Amino acid sequence: MAALFATRLRRLRLNAGLTQAQLGRQAHTHSTRINQIERTTGAKPTLELARALDEALGADELLIELWPYVYRETFPDWARAFMERSERAVAIREYASAVVPGLLQTEGYARALLSLGRTLQSAEQLEERVAARLGRQVRLTEPDGPELWVVVDEAVLLRPVGGPTVMQAQLSRLLEAGNLPRVTLQVLPFSSGGHEIIGRSLTLLTQPNGTESAYVEVADFGQLFDEPGEVGSFSVIYDRLRALALPPNMSLDMIRSVMEGTHRAERIPSRPERRRLAQVQLQQSGGRQLRRGQRRLPHPRPRP
Numbered sequence: 001m002a003a004l005f006a007t008r009l010r011r012l013r014l015n016a017g018l019t020q021a022q023l024g025r026q027a028h029t030h031s032t033r034i035n036q037i038e039r040t041t042g043a044k045p046t047l048e049l050a051r052a053l054d055e056a057l058g059a060d061e062l063l064i065e066l067w068p069y070v071y072r073e074t075f076p077d078w079a080r081a082f083m084e085r086s087e088r089a090v091a092i093r094e095y096a097s098a099v100v101p102g103l104l105q106t107e108g109y110a111r112a113l114l115s116l117g118r119t120l121q122s123a124e125q126l127e128e129r130v131a132a133r134l135g136r137q138v139r140l141t142e143p144d145g146p147e148l149w150v151v152v153d154e155a156v157l158l159r160p161v162g163g164p165t166v167m168q169a170q171l172s173r174l175l176e177a178g179n180l181p182r183v184t185l186q187v188l189p190f191s192s193g194g195h196e197i198i199g200r201s202l203t204l205l206t207q208p209n210g211t212e213s214a215y216v217e218v219a220d221f222g223q224l225f226d227e228p229g230e231v232g233s234f235s236v237i238y239d240r241l242r243a244l245a246l247p248p249n250m251s252l253d254m255i256r257s258v259m260e261g262t263h264r265a266e267r268i269p270s271r272p273e274r275r276r277l278a279q280v281q282l283q284q285s286g287g288r289q290l291r292r293g294q295r296r297l298p299h300p301r302p303r304p
Contacts, residue, residue, distance in 0.1 A: 001069040002040050008066065010038045012057040026056035044070050046131040068135075081224055082203070082215045087139065091147045091206035095188075095241050097199060099161065100170055101150055102133050103140060104177050109170040110134065112162030140180070149184045151238075151245050157187065157258045171259045178252045186245035187254050195244065196237045204231070204238055247277045 013023050013034075020038070021031040029049060037045055045053070047067055054063040068087065086092065094101050099113055107130065114120065114129045139145045152174075160167040178185035203215040214225040214234040225231055246254060257263040 001066070002044055005045070005063065005066050005070050006038045006040050008059075008062060009034075009053060009057075012059055012062075013038075016057055018057075023053070023056060027052040044128045046127075047135040048131075082222060083136070085205050085207065085213060085224075086136070086203075088207055089146050089205040090208050091149075093149045093204040093238055095151045095153075095197060095202045095238060096156055097153045097197070097201050098155060098159070100152065100156055100174065103137055103148065104150065104174060105133060105137075106166070106170050106173050107134060108162055108166040109173075112166055140177075140183070145182060147182050149186075149242075151186045151188050151241050154187055154189045154254075157255060158263075168259060171255055174255050175252060175259075178248065178255070184248055185251055186242060186248055187251040188241060188245040189254070192244040195241060197234075197241070202234060202238060204235060243275060243279075250277075 013020070016023075018026070019031075020034040024031040024034050027034075027049065029052070033049075045067065047064075050063045050067040053059070054061055057063075092103070094103075100109060102110070105113070110133045111126070111130050114133070115126055117129075120126055120129075140148065157171065161170070174185065177183050197216070200216055200218045203217075205213050205215065207213075212228075212231050212235070214231045216223055216225070216234070225234065245251065254263065
């Protein structure tokens, strides 16, 4: 895909009668960068550069449309199918056990985290992966963006990835995200104890046609599940996590207390209290009934 992008770029440039230096000036980059892209010898183009090149060449968003396929090549094979489905999903439900979900990461947090990757091969690839991760976040602000429900483990808040300054900015970003109209954010406290997905992260994706898939990730490996029975099982697990987690308002209070350094003094509601609050919350939002002894009702799928 990088070679295809390079071929299209060169053809558009020649058709426009521009040299690499002239195109570089119009796109606010150096001619060497244009040469690297056309020869596929340097870092892959960022989304911002793809947009600048597209505008300079009057490509009618051809280069912008090609860019997602280019950046996926910077990730392992097992992650690409998940990323493709995430970009089409109308609803995303995610449990993060160790780090902030990619859709809510700041640039500093993402760079610090991705620099630790075992599959990372170069500084150029790091920048490509950071740009790719930040590029995915654009969907959250688009009119047809997905509904996002995130449950983060308490450990995510307390692990200072990138150092105190980076982590403060990341916690602030979580507070902002928690107030977005299509985002629901909860924290699963340590006091909740063990659960079926402990040590792993879980994402449930709903496509425009109503089909669902589950993605389970641990360390540097992930797996997609499409079989309805398996997806249904993971959906039940996720509902249990939501019920055990703090309600959204209390979750934001906990994040704020971590930022202010008063977290240890924070009063965490007991498990029965959280269950009662979660029951009220899910009933108000049309969620499943979670009272003890009651059968769970099917989770309504978004319309196509």
